[in-house]
Amino acid sequence: MSEKRQFLKEFNTLDYILRSASNVLVVAHSNPDPDAVGSTVALGSFVKKFYKANVVMGCYDPFPDTLNDIIPNTTFDNPDELDLTLFDVVIGCDSVERGFDRVIEGVSENCVTIAIDHHHDITLQSDVRIIDGLYAATCEILYDFFIFTHKQFDKKIATALLAGIIGDTGAFQHANTSAEILTMSADLIKRGASITKIIATLSANQEIETLNLWGRALGRTKFYKENGLAVSAITREDLQGHLVNSGEISNVASMLATVPLVRAALVVYQADDNTIKGSLRAEKHGNIDVSAIAHTLGGGGHKLASGFSIPGQIVGVDDNGWKIV
Numbered sequence: 621m622s623e624k625r626q627f628l629k630e631f632n633t634l635d636y637i638l639r640s641a642s643n644v645l646v647v648a649h650s651n652p653d654p655d656a657v658g659s660t661v662a663l664g665s666f667v668k669k670f671y672k673a674n675v676v677m678g679c680y681d682p683f684p685d686t687l688n689d690i691i692p693n694t695t696f697d698n699p700d701e702l703d704l705t706l707f708d709v710v711i712g713c714d715s716v717e718r719g720f721d722r723v724i725e726g727v728s729e730n731c732v733t734i735a736i737d738h739h740h741d742i743t744l745q746s747d748v749r750i751i752d753g754l755y756a757a758t759c760e761i762l763y764d765f766f767i768f769t770h771k772q773f774d775k776k777i778a779t780a781l782l783a784g785i786i787g788d789t790g791a792f793q794h795a796n797t798s799a800e801i802l803t804m805s806a807d808l809i810k811r812g813a814s815i816t817k818i819i820a821t822l823s824a825n826q827e828i829e830t831l832n833l834w835g836r837a838l839g840r841t842k843f844y845k846e847n848g849l850a851v852s853a854i855t856r857e858d859l860q861g862h863l864v865n866s867g868e869i870s871n872v873a874s875m876l877a878t879v880p881l882v883r884a885a886l887v888v889y890q891a892d893d894n895t896i897k898g899s900l901r902a903e904k905h906g907n908i909d910v911s912a913i914a915h916t917l918g919g920g921g922h923k924l925a926s927g928f929s930i931p932g933q934i935v936g937v938d939d940n941g942w943k944i945v
């Protein structure tokens with residue numbers, strides 16, 4: 621498996637930019653998942669604590685109530701209600717093409733734009749790019765940055781980071797759980813984060829829409845014995861207006877990949893009117909390179925987690941079936 625990129629040069633630049641910044645906006649993606657919330661809160665709190673700048677945390681959706689128990693007294697400002705031209709630095713954390721793209725359009729010309737993400741297919745342009753699909757979570761990248769700066773961060777920041785890591789590794793059950801992630805998590809626990817409280821909160825608070833979506837996706841799953849592939853699709857109707865985030869879809873794929881006899885799982889979903897996105901997941905023991913499948917469809921990623929985007933529509937057919945038109 622290829623190595624994660626080390627961002628020492630970018631971290632140096634980021635630290636330099638933050639040291640001279642006056643007004644910093646940190647942005648989480650719309651319908652934020654624990655990694656988006658965790659990375660935004662961790663970085664926002666870190667900048668507040670260790671740099672001189674004013675910090676605003678923003679998101680087009682409110683801070684999720686479900687995370688209040690582990691990250692209390694935190695709110696997100698809606699960027700539509702902010703004067704974006706006042707910021708000299710804006711930073712998008714996680715899935716930066718779902719909200720941060722809109723923020724970038726409204727900032728002043730001299731504003732420095734920074735994208736920190738672990739999705740491999742980001743095409744959004746920014747002044748500083750700290751993006752690598754081999755990281756399990758945006759919070760994993762931020763941990764490396766915080767350690768790089770040698771600043772001693774507290775329990776609040778450690779908790780936010782661990783929430784993101786636990787969210788995106790499915791509580792250490794997905795194939796992206798590396799030795800590094802576990803070492804990092806141990807350090808975050810030493811700094812005061814409560815692993816049991818985070819896991820209990822995240823698993824108790826799955827939103828009902830998410831569970832319904834999982835139900836529909838699992839109900840449509842077909843298993844192909846001959847190659848060990850489990851395939852499912854989520855149509856526009858399945859979403860029923862639920863603002864899906866790509867993390868929820870990859871969670872379904874990750875779940876399917878852990879089922880005995882499944883070597884790889886593919887979940888396709890209707891991302892917008894004429895775009896279908898696919899999420900591929902495998903476990904190490906399946907001995908299959910899903911990025912090869914993604915590449916044939918113009919996508920990318922790595923051996924155990926890849927994705928692609930193709931034009932078209934997924935339509936439901938009789939008996940819980942579906943086809944792409």
Ligand SMILES: [Mn+2]
Nearest residue numbers: 655714758788
């Ligand atoms: Mn993430």
